[in-house]
Amino acid sequence: MIIKGNQHLEKTFVIEIKGLVQGVGFRPFIYRLAKSYNLYGWVENRNDGVAIKINCRATILDQFIASIKQNAPPASSIVSICFKSTDAENFTDFQIIKSRSISGKITDISPDMAVCDDCLYDLKIQKNRIDYPFINCTNCGPRFSIIRELPYDRKKTTMNDFEMCRDCEREYNDIDDRRFHAQPIACSACGPQYSLFYKNEIINDTEKIISALVKLIQNKKIIAIKGLGGFFLACNAVSEKSVSRLRKMKLREGKPFAVMFADIDAVKEYAFVDEIEEASLLSWKRPIVLLSQKKSLAPSVSNGLNTIGALLPYMPIHHLFFEKSDIHCIVMTSGNISDEPVIIDNKIASEKLSIIADAVLTYNREIYNRTDDSVVMVVNKKERILRRSRGYVPVPVNLTINAGDILATGAELVNCFCIGKDNQAIISQHIGDLKNIETYEFYCHTIEHFKKLFNFNPSLIVSDLHPDYLSTKYATETELKHVKVQHHHAHIASCMAEYNLDEKVIGVCFDGTGYGEDNCMWGSEFLICDLEESIRINHFDYIAMPGGDKATDEPWRMALAYLYNIYGYRFRELNLPFLANINPSSVYIICQAIDKKINSPLTSGAGRLFDAVAALINLCPYSKYHAEAPMRLESVIDKKIKTSYPFTFSSTISFNETIKNIIRDLKNTVPLPEISAKFHNTIISVIAVVVKETREKHNLNKVVLSGGTFQNKYILENIENLLLKNNFKVFSHQKVPTNDGGIALGQLAIAAKKRFISN
Ligand SMILES: [Zn+2]
Ligand SMILES: [Zn+2]
Numbered sequence: 001m002i003i004k005g006n007q008h009l010e011k012t013f014v015i016e017i018k019g020l021v022q023g024v025g026f027r028p029f030i031y032r033l034a035k036s037y038n039l040y041g042w043v044e045n046r047n048d049g050v051a052i053k054i055n056c057r058a059t060i061l062d063q064f065i066a067s068i069k070q071n072a073p074p075a076s077s078i079v080s081i082c083f084k085s086t087d088a089e090n091f092t093d094f095q096i097i098k099s100r101s102i103s104g105k106i107t108d109i110s111p112d113m114a115v116c117d118d119c120l121y122d123l124k125i126q127k128n129r130i131d132y133p134f135i136n137c138t139n140c141g142p143r144f145s146i147i148r149e150l151p152y153d154r155k156k157t158t159m160n161d162f163e164m165c166r167d168c169e170r171e172y173n174d175i176d177d178r179r180f181h182a183q184p185i186a187c188s189a190c191g192p193q194y195s196l197f198y199k200n201e202i203i204n205d206t207e208k209i210i211s212a213l214v215k216l217i218q219n220k221k222i223i224a225i226k227g228l229g230g231f232f233l234a235c236n237a238v239s240e241k242s243v244s245r246l247r248k249m250k251l252r253e254g255k256p257f258a259v260m261f262a263d264i265d266a267v268k269e270y271a272f273v274d275e276i277e278e279a280s281l282l283s284w285k286r287p288i289v290l291l292s293q294k295k296s297l298a299p300s301v302s303n304g305l306n307t308i309g310a311l312l313p314y315m316p317i318h319h320l321f322f323e324k325s326d327i328h329c330i331v332m333t334s335g336n337i338s339d340e341p342v343i344i345d346n347k348i349a350s351e352k353l354s355i356i357a358d359a360v361l362t363y364n365r366e367i368y369n370r371t372d373d374s375v376v377m378v379v380n381k382k383e384r385i386l387r388r389s390r391g392y393v394p395v396p397v398n399l400t401i402n403a404g405d406i407l408a409t410g411a412e413l414v415n416c417f418c419i420g421k422d423n424q425a426i427i428s429q430h431i432g433d434l435k436n437i438e439t440y441e442f443y444c445h446t447i448e449h450f451k452k453l454f455n456f457n458p459s460l461i462v463s464d465l466h467p468d469y470l471s472t473k474y475a476t477e478t479e480l481k482h483v484k485v486q487h488h489h490a491h492i493a494s495c496m497a498e499y500n501l502d503e504k505v506i507g508v509c510f511d512g513t514g515y516g517e518d519n520c521m522w523g524s525e526f527l528i529c530d531l532e533e534s535i536r537i538n539h540f541d542y543i544a545m546p547g548g549d550k551a552t553d554e555p556w557r558m559a560l561a562y563l564y565n566i567y568g569y570r571f572r573e574l575n576l577p578f579l580a581n582i583n584p585s586s587v588y589i590i591c592q593a594i595d596k597k598i599n600s601p602l603t604s605g606a607g608r609l610f611d612a613v614a615a616l617i618n619l620c621p622y623s624k625y626h627a628e629a630p631m632r633l634e635s636v637i638d639k640k641i642k643t644s645y646p647f648t649f650s651s652t653i654s655f656n657e658t659i660k661n662i663i664r665d666l667k668n669t670v671p672l673p674e675i676s677a678k679f680h681n682t683i684i685s686v687i688a689v690v691v692k693e694t695r696e697k698h699n700l701n702k703v704v705l706s707g708g709t710f711q712n713k714y715i716l717e718n719i720e721n722l723l724l725k726n727n728f729k730v731f732s733h734q735k736v737p738t739n740d741g742g743i744a745l746g747q748l749a750i751a752a753k754k755r756f757i758s759n
Helices: 026-036 058-071 117-125 166-173 206-218 240-249 264-270 275-282 316-324 346-356 437-453 470-478 487-498 555-574 584-596 606-616 628-635 656-667 672-698 713-725 740-758
Strands: 011-020 040-046 049-056 077-086 094-096 194-198 201-203 223-226 231-236 258-261 288-293 307-311 329-334 359-363 375-379 382-387 406-408 418-421 424-427 460-464 481-485 505-515 521-529 534-538 702-706 729-732
Touching: 011 058, 026 040, 026 049, 026 058, 026 094, 049 058, 058 077, 117 316, 194 206, 201 206, 206 223, 206 231, 206 316, 206 359, 223 346, 231 240, 231 346, 240 329, 240 346, 258 264, 264 275, 264 307, 275 288, 275 375, 275 382, 346 359, 375 713, 406 740, 418 740, 424 740, 437 470, 460 470, 460 740, 470 481, 481 487, 481 740, 487 505, 487 521, 487 534, 487 702, 487 729, 487 740, 505 606, 505 672, 521 606, 521 672, 534 672, 555 584, 555 606, 555 656, 606 628, 606 656, 606 672, 628 672, 628 713, 656 672, 672 713, 702 713, 713 729
Parallel strands: 040 094, 223 359, 258 307, 288 375, 406 460, 460 481, 505 702, 702 729
Antiparallel strands: 011 049, 011 077, 040 049, 194 201, 194 359, 223 231, 231 329, 258 329, 288 307, 375 382, 406 418, 418 424, 505 521, 521 534
């Protein structure tokens, strides 16, 4: 036994670390750190984190803990570190001890991680991994997408099909190796392999695959490529011929495509990138980051919007491709047909995607959990998630209330569901629009996956109030105790849960639509609410939505509804250009339908007002994809314009004066960017005025912003700054989408709170 100096000053401490600390190389990291401090003791995985027992002096303990925080593995995320002294014990070395208390209760699973720099380096020099496109280590590689069940162990992943070779096994068992216990460890001798299907040929050699890919992309071909969580369709992003063909083949008429750039310099050539955006692009999560466009790619990529959805390579194959190619940007859009979920199966890909793609690149490891690319934007120096999937899922949100055994079924569009495990809310990956039958199947499967994966057995289910949402029907069919939560209350609660707020706040929830307590379609709600209840204190005037859902595809219907409401039939005398292309008999029928209340539900949705304005100025009378009209309207804003339009408000908010003034500006040929800016500034003023009045009346100072409208960067940025200037405390989404993808978290938080109170 080695006797260390100063041993009489040493005490025995237990350190407990909670957060995402399993499956991310945390124990080997602690082992190496303890060795470097010459400390004796052990580290182990526990149900709820990692525990360390060591002998050391108090001053060294402080340094040791500081080093843990500072140097923790990139994919780990420490929620808390606590320590206490304990009965003295003697150790003769430092060990990773076998976990004694592992059960199905462990919930933290690492998301998939982008290939790390060390592995990219090894790709050049390690004999068995030269250009091996499935290289990974404890700091990188697939995780969530390949895991079938817990505990996280190779056998429980889709890597089980591959037997480790002796070299890999040696590294796997060597504590000093970077790949110690890296479950997906693989090399060219033993791991997964790519195959490229082109015409009637199959190419299996990596070098040949890469050079074929480079040639195909150069020759304007479309390629289906299997990614970490599903297939993608790729083509040259500067070739209009390739991109427009892809758009046509994919039946994706308008929606912008994401673009993968070779490196950060290539991104900066085409887009403006600030330091926070750069950090997001470069993070191991590798999301798509929405950036302002600097230089145009092929016009069909962004289709008239002034933004680029950019991302950087995250799989070794992406790096190998860009290294060998002089093309610096490729379209990388999800490999699906229209609105179906992204394809994950090799056979289905070769059937369905080979119709669109000239070549299909697959590999022989199964994807178990489907994930899409995540999408973020940066507003006021903070990253905001808009689509939460690869790289972010299934990291939990920590709640103050116990939400155990609650299943929140989410909304219908851009659905995510959420499960409660004790104080953790685990939100599913982005599922999509449930009205699509394949997507609904994906939803049901994923709920089953989550039950198994997280040993989750719901005893309480919570859904939206909307009787026709498939997520509500799912909840009803389970016959579990069922709580229903109003859509906009759930939105605000979702943001509150992110910040652990559990008190009365002023909630401002703007979105397209959500079922209201009066059976109308809400969507511009000023609420006073906490996690238990919600009171609607103000909203936009109701307006008819002629044709119901059809009005969301045809924004001109909303413009017409506003005009008819203000002017009656006299609106025809205005000779507005947007009406020139619309059949006068359709116009007449719609006015009749509004009068007779035929298929014209009432709405207060902010999104519908944005639709109306975008159509009124003839910018977007027809919408080819969800929220196109508001996105186009935002895209043309002239940011130099600080003026706004008048509006009136008492118990509700009326935009009649706004619309009249927009028409006046149109007549005076005021440029559209100026009209758009003035309209956006009006919405910002409305929020500020109503919120100020509410503060005075109700003595509340915390404002929570949620709903799809806050995906509008201009509005979120400016309203946040304006409210902060007026000494409000402002909360807006970061970790969870502000759109309906965040609803499930709010539902879960409300159900947990209600259960807590009733117990
Ligand atoms: Zn690595
Ligand atoms: Zn191997």
